Amino acid sequence: MPERSVTHATFTIERAFDARPEQVFTAWADPTAKRRWFGGTDQSTHAIDFAVGGRENIRATQGGDEYIFTALYQDIVPDQRIVYTYDMLQNQTRMSVSVTTVEFEPAGAGTKMTFTEHGAYLDGADTAAAREHGTRELIDALAKELSREAATA
Numbered sequence: 001m002p003e004r005s006v007t008h009a010t011f012t013i014e015r016a017f018d019a020r021p022e023q024v025f026t027a028w029a030d031p032t033a034k035r036r037w038f039g040g041t042d043q044s045t046h047a048i049d050f051a052v053g054g055r056e057n058i059r060a061t062q063g064g065d066e067y068i069f070t071a072l073y074q075d076i077v078p079d080q081r082i083v084y085t086y087d088m089l090q091n092q093t094r095m096s097v098s099v100t101t102v103e104f105e106p107a108g109a110g111t112k113m114t115f116t117e118h119g120a121y122l123d124g125a126d127t128a129a130a131r132e133h134g135t136r137e138l139i140d141a142l143a144k145e146l147s148r149e150a151a152t153a
């Protein structure tokens with residue numbers, strides 16, 4: 001039997017966007033927009049019910065491994081805040097359970113977004129450093145999505 005462990009960690013990422021808070025919020029809330037930037041292109045399924053009590057489920061393959069992201073939206077304040085809990089599985093093994101808060105604040109003509117994750121990383125299957133790295137890549141993809149939206153507006 002593998003040795004069991006849990007590592008607790010918190011990380012925060014702040015990012016400025018040249019888009020209004022409602023535009024950044026919409027990139028998280030609109031299922032079509034979110035599918036374009038969140039979770040990469042190898043998604044076999046991505047279902048979103050963006051409402052308090054709603055769920056988001058992603059099943060994706062990367063490097064031959066299957067990853068499953070399952071979130072439950074706990075709190076949503078339009079254009080201001082999203083709070084959700086989620087777990088991540090790799091090949092049916094639970095890697096982590098997290099509480100995430102995404103906050104949107106006006107910053108001049110743009111938005112300051114603050115992403116905070118409190119995670120329980122299980123049995124050495126994941127680390128806070130690896131999760132933060134992956135989250136930074138997702139936020140970079142969000143920035144590209146917002147630029148794409150601005151170019152087509």
